[in-house]
Amino acid sequence: MSTTPLNATHDANARSWLESANAPGADFPIQNLPFSVFRRQGSPEAFRGGVAIGDQVICLGAVAASGALPGLAGEAVQAAAQSTLNGFMALGPKAWSALRHALFGALKAGASGAAADAVKAALIPLQDIEHTVPTRIGDYTDFYTSIHHARNVGRIARPDDPLTPNFQWIPIAYHGRASSIGVGSGSQSQPFRRPMGQAMAPGAAAPVYGPCARLDYELELAIWIGQGNAQGTPIPLAQAEDHIFGYGLLNDWSARDIQFWEMAPLGPFLGKNFCTTISPWIVTQEALAPYRLPFTRPADEPQPLVYLDDAGNRAQGALSIELEVLIESAALREKGLAPARVSHTNFRHQYWTVAQMVAQHAMGGCNLQSGDLFGSGTISGPTPEQAGAIIELTKGGREPITLAGSGEQRAFLHDGDAVILRGWCEKPGFARIGFGESRGQVLPAIG
Amino acid sequence: MSTTPLNATHDANARSWLESANAPGADFPIQNLPFSVFRRQGSPEAFRGGVAIGDQVICLGAVAASGALPGLAGEAVQAAAQSTLNGFMALGPKAWSALRHALFGALKAGASGAAADAVKAALIPLQDIEHTVPTRIGDYTDFYTSIHHARNVGRIARPDDPLTPNFQWIPIAYHGRASSIGVGSGSQSQPFRRPMGQAMAPGAAAPVYGPCARLDYELELAIWIGQGNAQGTPIPLAQAEDHIFGYGLLNDWSARDIQFWEMAPLGPFLGKNFCTTISPWIVTQEALAPYRLPFTRPADEPQPLVYLDDAGNRAQGALSIELEVLIESAALREKGLAPARVSHTNFRHQYWTVAQMVAQHAMGGCNLQSGDLFGSGTISGPTPEQAGAIIELTKGGREPITLAGSGEQRAFLHDGDAVILRGWCEKPGFARIGFGESRGQVLPAIG
Incomplete structure (x- = not known):
């Protein structure tokens, strides 16, 4: 590396x-x-x-x-x-x-x-x-690399089998939709309509068509690919970082009712592809150098296979980036109150490094291209309040959270809610580096 | 419509x-x-x-x-x-x-x-x-719309639950990789390297990294989107066909061992994204008008929800397109023998129409763009020999097929094998319309 x-x-x-x-x-x-x-x-x-x-x-x-x-x-x-x-x-x-x-x-x-x-x-x-959007995104790939997120959501979707057996061996990913990615930040919030879709209620005989009833956000990093590779030519882990240009914030809006009904066996589709909101600024890999950390795995867990393991990745594969999610309801906005912070975590808890994501993506010969975008996957820390999606914070909607300032309750997102992601790096002896913010807002459903 | x-x-x-x-x-x-x-x-x-x-x-x-x-x-x-x-x-x-x-x-x-x-x-x-490749493909989406394919593969991957409960309600799809799509036809065969990947052998304690051992093809139609829609604005079924420019052939090469290990819970990724081979010619929707057929569902099966059902789709939503798959092994090629036909089916057996795929894709507000590509999903007919993938023909590799001409056996694809897809429409009183062919060839694994 x-x-x-x-x-x-x-x-x-x-x-x-x-x-x-x-x-x-x-x-x-x-x-x-x-x-x-x-x-x-x-x-x-x-x-x-x-x-x-x-x-x-x-x-x-x-x-x-x-x-x-x-x-x-x-x-x-x-x-x-x-x-x-x-x-x-x-x-x-x-x-x-x-x-x-x-x-x-x-x-x-x-x-x-x-x-x-x-x-x-x-x-x-x-x-x-x-x-x-800062590049012509040839392809967008969304990863799934927080073991805490995987366990939190897994408990809701598959109570008997929360963590799939591949999670600790593979930086799991799936292809996402590039066309519906937009920029939202500050006064330029990205508005989108609550999606319509099909969902199957528990115990129902047939699905129903209607507006999404379980609308969620996902706190992720945007990872921008700088240089690509030729088709059929993998990127070794030691060279993976040369292919990373920089980082931003990414909100992978998710319609949970639509997603959970559609996703077996081929993964999320309409539950995710209606909108993805990125922050406008790309913080370069170089600027983040002071915030690198060793990457380690507990000794009692599977160690990465050889192609996902090297000294450089172990020495400084991880990144310490502070991240927070805020919800600004219509009531908070109208009263001129600050958005309510609903979680605060750090990217260093992720189970796989970004270099491992790059090496995995290209391992079979898939060609990355300059300007491609990766999502890191939802970033949830080890404690419940560090979760990067509302479905985790509310235990599948059963335990609503309360928005500070207005006292409103949220099991899932309401129309009018804006979700704001912020990120920054800081430590003694080094300059604080900020990511700015990603901001998107839920409009009432189509039709 | x-x-x-x-x-x-x-x-x-x-x-x-x-x-x-x-x-x-x-x-x-x-x-x-x-x-x-x-x-x-x-x-x-x-x-x-x-x-x-x-x-x-x-x-x-x-x-x-x-x-x-x-x-x-x-x-x-x-x-x-x-x-x-x-x-x-x-x-x-x-x-x-x-x-x-x-x-x-x-x-x-x-x-x-x-x-x-x-x-x-x-x-x-x-x-x-x-x-x-005839367009700058903004996004590539692969559908899963043959109930025969879904049952054939489902029996191998999930013997106790071959058909997921959503199949008869949703034209299932997932996002695919645009960058690795190439054209192959005739003398311009698309070569690609057998992918490396991770796979978990049955009963093993840990996965292994190595060349794909279960390489497969998938017979699909390429569906080219002509006109897009604005984000947040669905395409009603009655207007869906105005958004379809035309059709070609598509081979969704699949690394089954890699795919089956990686795909829970987020779907296929490296098992599919190393290469996809399309035919060069796009047969227009207009040229295919004589080959339209009524779309019907057996009365004892779920009928499509209202947004996926209208008189036009029922009257002529289906398409009769003859399709065949041929394998040309190195031995056949060296002896100057014809490629061996391994299956022959028709697109009319598909469980969902192309108009339904378009309406479903845009239902939640996802924006399609001109030049986007859909794969129809593997096209397998109702009888075993009409299957559109070798994993189906060989019952998961357990019952190899024999190539006519050379007598070679195939459980999965060998290095040097070329796979050729052909399609055409014909019926009395109308001109025969051909699609040409899609042709790709397996090279030895990377490294």
């Missing part, structure tokens, strides 16, 4: 001439520099790549046009300035790093010269922009 | 000035006119749209450049001349029909004028061309 070294861009003391980037608790300090695709809100102009710093976005189109970045960074910014990031992602880790480092240099306190001038001239306030 | 009328293009007596189109048993008579994307074999030129007639392809790029087609047909041929058919498919049924009718008029015996001249000048022999 290639390791991402700690370098100048991880110096917690580094500050930017842009003061908003230095504010304590800011999501986008100079150590982060996440990518997205954006344009001015409501404008007919073309979408293009941007990098967040403080409360601003650097328009990479403007930086590219300035010609101020030399060499590989200059080549990279041309690619990153396009309407999708696929071409930039295809350039590989050296080009990604070159551009990030060049922007870091141009943004740091005291920077001067053509690059700093170009970046300064390219700033647009975040509050003035809107986003779109 | 909109009905596709029988018109001049279905006149069995219509003949072309191109004699190869009039040969008895030809796949591509003037009544067919299927679409593909092609270029001259081995040339660096751009791929562009083409229409097959007899032993020739009409280069739509040349026809478009001639300006000889007026009105809607002229607009359509500009779109169909591109390197993918997505734009053409998005124009809708009137445009598809206008172009097909214009080409019919230019090709029929005795035709003269600018259009006939342009078509004549645009012919390239089929033996000189190569194909690529």
